[in-house]
Amino acid sequence: MQSVGVIRQLTRYPVKSMQGEALPSAALTLQGFAEDRRYAFIQATSRSPFPWLTARELPELLYYQTSVEKAGTPEVAVTVATAHGENWPIASDDLRKALEARSGRPLFLLRDYRGSYDVAPVSLISSQTVARIAEESGTKENWWRFRPNLLVDLKDAKPFAELQWVGKILRIGTAARIAITQVDQRCVMITLDPATGESSPEILKCVVQKHGQSAGIYATVLTPGEVRVGDPIWIEA
Numbered sequence: 001m002q003s004v005g006v007i008r009q010l011t012r013y014p015v016k017s018m019q020g021e022a023l024p025s026a027a028l029t030l031q032g033f034a035e036d037r038r039y040a041f042i043q044a045t046s047r048s049p050f051p052w053l054t055a056r057e058l059p060e061l062l063y064y065q066t067s068v069e070k071a072g073t074p075e076v077a078v079t080v081a082t083a084h085g086e087n088w089p090i091a092s093d094d095l096r097k098a099l100e101a102r103s104g105r106p107l108f109l110l111r112d113y114r115g116s117y118d119v120a121p122v123s124l125i126s127s128q129t130v131a132r133i134a135e136e137s138g139t140k141e142n143w144w145r146f147r148p149n150l151l152v153d154l155k156d157a158k159p160f161a162e163l164q165w166v167g168k169i170l171r172i173g174t175a176a177r178i179a180i181t182q183v184d185q186r187c188v189m190i191t192l193d194p195a196t197g198e199s200s201p202e203i204l205k206c207v208v209q210k211h212g213q214s215a216g217i218y219a220t221v222l223t224p225g226e227v228r229v230g231d232p233i234w235i236e237a
Contacts, residue, residue, distance in 0.1 A: 001171060001234035004161075008127055009143070009151035010229050014078050015090065016040035016116045017054035018064040019194070020147065025228040028176045030221050031114050032121030033149055035071045039078060039090050040116035041099055044106040052116060056188060058103045059197030066090075122178055124150040124162060125216030132159035133215060137206035144194040145203070146186075146216055152233060162217050169236040175225030177236070184216035 012033045013020040017040075027034045041053040055062045065081040078090040088095040091109060100107050115121055125148045134141035143151050150172075154161055165180045172178065186207050191199045207215050 001236055003155055003232060003234050004157065004165075004170075005126070005152045005154045005233045007150055007172065007227065007229050007231045007233065008153045010227060011147075011149055011151070012036040012068075013147065014039060014066040014068050015064070015080060016052050017061045018066050018080065019062065020144070021066065021068065023229075025226055027224070028122070028172075028178075028221060028227045029224050032117070032221065033227075035068050035076060035078070036121070036149065037115040037117055038076075038111055038113065040110050040112070041096070041107045042110050044108055050118070053099065053103055053105065053107055054189070055192050055197065057105065058099070059192055059199075060102070062192060062194045062197055119184070120181055120218035120220050122150065122219040122221060123148045123184060123216060124152060124180075124219060125184070126152045126154045126157075126159065126162050128154050128157070128159040129162065129215055133203065133206055133211075136210060137200070137202045139200050139203055142194065145190045145192070147189070148216060150227075160211060160215070163214055165217060165235065169222065170219070171234045171236055172227050173225060173231035175223060176221070176227050177223035177225075178219040179222050180217050180219045182218050183214040184218055185213050186215050190215070 010023050011020040014035050016037045042051050043053055060083045063083050067079045069077045081087045125146050130143045131141050163183050168180050170178050191201050191204050
């Protein structure tokens, strides 16, 4: 096997498009990381293949804080602290009604044990790629913009080297294995500051014009296992 890097940061996003939780370790299941994007608010009248309410429609979602208790169990409980100082359980009608009022859209809450993913249950980007995009776009480096599950420090490789992993299998730590399925074709989400919701369109312009719209990769899970910050990553021969 070829050593290609280490896990620098591990993050899950309990509610789609809301703030993520950085974790020291997490169980990687066949459906992705436990409680990652398990909840989402759906636009009730949408007929789009992407019906979720996201920061595209309501940028303040990015700084709604989420907290999880008893992750991975039937008793799991998720709480949301909004940008307006409210603190509600995820299933609260008050939370749903507040989001409807602020977005101007009728909504319903979906809990899906498979996760409400855009493409695949695991997303990965390297810190080198994030730094290069910031340099080229003249913006402040902030990996939270890219909302990865795994932020990786590459070993002896240049920015965007992870794009070459498509079609390969990665082993993470002692047990987990993921299959890299495709590059991540970026959208307007990466232009939104995760702390303020303010837009920096030059970031997406940079990724589109210099890198074919690609930054990071998607993967599916082949072998479950515990994943930890600092775990090494290998490409299987």
